[in-house]
Every structure is written in C-alpha cells, then in structure tokens.
Amino acid sequence: MISHGEELKQEKHEPHVAAETGDFNPGEFIMGHIGDAYSWHIFSVGERHVSIPLPVIVYSHSSGIHMFMSSKFEHGHATYEGFQIAPDGKYKGKIVEMSQGEMVRPIDISITKNVMGVLISLALLLWIFISTAKSYVRRKGQAPKGIQSWVEPIILFVRDEIAKPAIGDKKYQKFMPFLLTLFFFIWLNNLMGLIPFFPGGANVTGNITITMALALFTFFITTVNGNKNYWKHIFNAPGVPWWLKIPVPLMPLVELFGVFTKPFVLMVRLFANITAGHMIALAFFSLIFIFGGISEVAGYSISIVSILFTVFMSMLELLVALIQAYVFTLLSALYFGMAIEEHH
Numbered sequence: 001m002i003s004h005g006e007e008l009k010q011e012k013h014e015p016h017v018a019a020e021t022g023d024f025n026p027g028e029f030i031m032g033h034i035g036d037a038y039s040w041h042i043f044s045v046g047e048r049h050v051s052i053p054l055p056v057i058v059y060s061h062s063s064g065i066h067m068f069m070s071s072k073f074e075h076g077h078a079t080y081e082g083f084q085i086a087p088d089g090k091y092k093g094k095i096v097e098m099s100q101g102e103m104v105r106p107i108d109i110s111i112t113k114n115v116m117g118v119l120i121s122l123a124l125l126l127w128i129f130i131s132t133a134k135s136y137v138r139r140k141g142q143a144p145k146g147i148q149s150w151v152e153p154i155i156l157f158v159r160d161e162i163a164k165p166a167i168g169d170k171k172y173q174k175f176m177p178f179l180l181t182l183f184f185f186i187w188l189n190n191l192m193g194l195i196p197f198f199p200g201g202a203n204v205t206g207n208i209t210i211t212m213a214l215a216l217f218t219f220f221i222t223t224v225n226g227n228k229n230y231w232k233h234i235f236n237a238p239g240v241p242w243w244l245k246i247p248v249p250l251m252p253l254v255e256l257f258g259v260f261t262k263p264f265v266l267m268v269r270l271f272a273n274i275t276a277g278h279m280i281a282l283a284f285f286s287l288i289f290i291f292g293g294i295s296e297v298a299g300y301s302i303s304i305v306s307i308l309f310t311v312f313m314s315m316l317e318l319l320v321a322l323i324q325a326y327v328f329t330l331l332s333a334l335y336f337g338m339a340i341e342e343h344h
Helices: 006-010 026-034 113-138 147-167 172-192 208-225 228-235 250-294 296-340
Strands: 002-004 039-045 048-053 055-060 064-069 083-085 095-099 102-104
Touching: 026 250, 039 113, 055 083, 055 095, 113 147, 113 172, 147 172, 147 296, 172 208, 172 296, 208 250, 208 296, 228 250, 228 296, 250 296
Parallel strands: none
Antiparallel strands: 002 048, 039 048, 055 064, 083 095, 095 102
C-alpha cells in the first residue's frame, strides 16, 4: 500500500472540492466514487490517503511499451516517464503523454480498479465452482453440504426457471454453462459493488464497457446458433404483407435492427440500474456535506435522515443485485430460445 500525505495540502485541486471556493462538489464526489481508477483507495485520515497501487501498462507511439505501478503518479500529482493522469479536459482521469505541447492518449491496457475487481470476482467464481464440483465427486449420492448446499439451489433455479422454459427441455444443456457463468458473475459483482471496503467497492457492473462485453457474448452466441427458421423470420417473416417487404424491405430492416438493439438494451439496462443505485446512495451522503457547509447543526441534522435513507437504499440494492442478474440471464436465455426454435 502507499500513502500520500502532507504534500496534498499544497495542491489546488481536490477530487470533490471546488478549487476556487473550497465548496463541496457533489458531482465530482459521486463520479469519483463510481468511476474507474488506476489505484484502489482504501481509506483516508485527514489529508492522508491510503490506497493499493495497480500496474500501469501503456504503449507510446514514440517510446514503446511502459510498465510501472500507479504509485509513481502520486495520486495524480506527478509525472513519470512522460506520462501523467490528466487533471482536466476530455481525457480527465486518464493516462496521457505530452506530444508537441498537447495531451495524447497512449494505448492503455492498465490493470485498473474495475479490471482488478473482475479478476477478483473471477477468482472467487473459480473457487466456488471448483469446490462445488469436487464436493459432488466426493459426496456422490449424499446430501449437499457446505458450499455445495448453497450453490445447488441456485443452479437448479437457473436450470428449471430460466433455461428450460426459455430454451426448451431438449436443447437447454448446451447453454447452461454460459447462463450459469453469466448469472453468478453479475450477481457476485453486484453484491461486491455494495461492499464499501477492499476487495469490494469496484463498480464493475456499473461500467458500461463490462456490460457491453457481456451483451456481446449473448449477441455472438445468439447469432452463431441461429437456425434457418430464425433468419427466415428476420428477412422473410411469414404472415407479413408483401408490400411491407417489396419494393422497400421495411419489415426485414426492422427485424434486422432488432437483432442489434436486443444486446444494446441488455447492456444499458444493467449499467443504468446499477449505476443509478450507487449514485442515489452517494447523493444522500452528499447532503451531509452540503448542509454541513451551511451550518454544523444542519449537517448533523440531515446526517440522520441521509444515513437512514442510505441504509434503506442498500437493502433495496441487495434485491436489485439479484433481480438484475436474473433479468440479464433470462433475456439471454430467451434470445437463445428464439434463435434455435424450430418451425411449427
């Protein structure tokens, strides 16, 4: 871990304090907490910030590949090997290098906070599934025990309530590994995002690039497994009047557009719901500092209400974490079922 202390007192810019007035900035406070970062913040005591540095891996078009730890940036207040974290502008918060007096983005494949959060969740999932598989082998024919007794009902739920009804009893097994991975990955990361301390706190499923990757997996699996009947319904849907197909292929264009909007909806739904939940909770916290800037009495008074609402939102987000994993998995299963459905 690294700490960055007294030198921060002399800096002009704080992540959630306006430089000119010193007033609390709720927008920067909220976005700073739900956004990605090159280090994993642990806690702060006054002006001392303790965090875990993460590997920075960038490729410069002029000097090649560079690898170092994010601690070299001293929380964004230092330049290292010509690279720095942009304090403002269109690349704010991203690693840039100076080229002819301008900020230029290198190819950035750094291990950021969200990437580390994904790796941690994958390690946990591997441990859960491998332990469960070993337990099945070791306790064959016996009642579930330990982690197996916790995982088995969820696996049966995904199989009996999602896969079979959406895909069918004959072909659901082909898609079960992906659906189980999808459900557990989203649910686990949703829950870990509610934990305010390491190894939780990374906003993985609230990052649109992560939800886009999950949606693309669903899109590719649906497209690859689409049978003749599936594509026929897209390009020559039966029962549709011919004048909606010729001379302007209106309905085929609408159906083809729907092929791409389905994964887009998956991506945005998960991203928006998880991000909104975090933003609401942080907004309640922000009220404490906003009213505290008016008077100490107002700050202490509103803190009671803010904390109660935050606890309520946290309980609600526990339910949302499960619902969003269920909805994403269910819609993916429905798309698979539509792709492989035979003509009746």
